[in-house]
Amino acid sequence: MNTRILVRLKPGVLDPQGRAVHNALDSLGFDGVDDVRVGRMIEMDVAEGTSDDTLRAMCEQLLANMVIEDFVVERLDPVVEPA
């Protein structure tokens, strides 16, 4: 996997799932949790030359719902210059 996409609810969009997880953490006795938001992580192996634009298009067209979600694209492999 050389690419990781993080999909998260936009700030301000109520996250019922995060709230339920927060309640569960409270009930387990973990103090000091101020807020919990639940998102989604998608790992992909993509061809080396895949452009940022293409990755963004994948997110906008399918991986994220732009009405409610934001996304971040992370490239995991460091670029190694040929010797």
Added chain:
Amino acid sequence: MAFKGAVITFPGSNCDRDMAVAIEAVSGECAIRIWHGDAQLPDGLDLIALPGGFSYGDYLRCGAMAAKSPVMRAVADAAGRGVPVLGVCNGFQLLTESGLLPGALMRNGQQTFVCRTVDLEVANTSSVFTRSLTPDEHIRIPVAHHDGNYFADEATLDALEGDGRVAFRYTDQVNGSQRNIAGIVNNAGNVLGMMPHPERAIEDAAHPSLGGDDGRKVFESAIGALVTA
């Protein structure tokens, strides 16, 4: 000419048969069953129905995968030409995921699956699907969903209300939907998405807690004029 209604089945649809039965009950004509992989729809359709269920197991997001299936391009074309399109439950999720209707359907605010008959206020009586109803009429229709919490930004919500595009509202708290929205129509009024299941309320049942026929009016709105004409 005989009424031509179509029901599209996706992998994981489970209300497609009920939808076909409802269309046949009101139109008197067998509904055409269409598979999601078909890239083309039959010519001359009078109604396209996207049924409830859990297409693709709700992978990624409800309706997200099905919205990219080959048949949805044909559905979008047909909707653009004015063919009536009805999306119920997962069908509504599909319509928002494919951009035919604005907003999104999120996990219910209370986090639980909700399965009961709810009271709806009719907010629009001009669309293809609501013209047999009267303004402020109340109808009772079953809901059964985990992700029916309607969300859109404030500007979109204001526009929907300003344009009279909210078709139905819940009269009590059902799933956390913004402004209690249960169903909306597109600008032209030929595409309706709603979380409640009108196809589950097309005939009276022996016990008052079951059935009811209020859902029939949604089908009669879309079908009636064409069949009696």
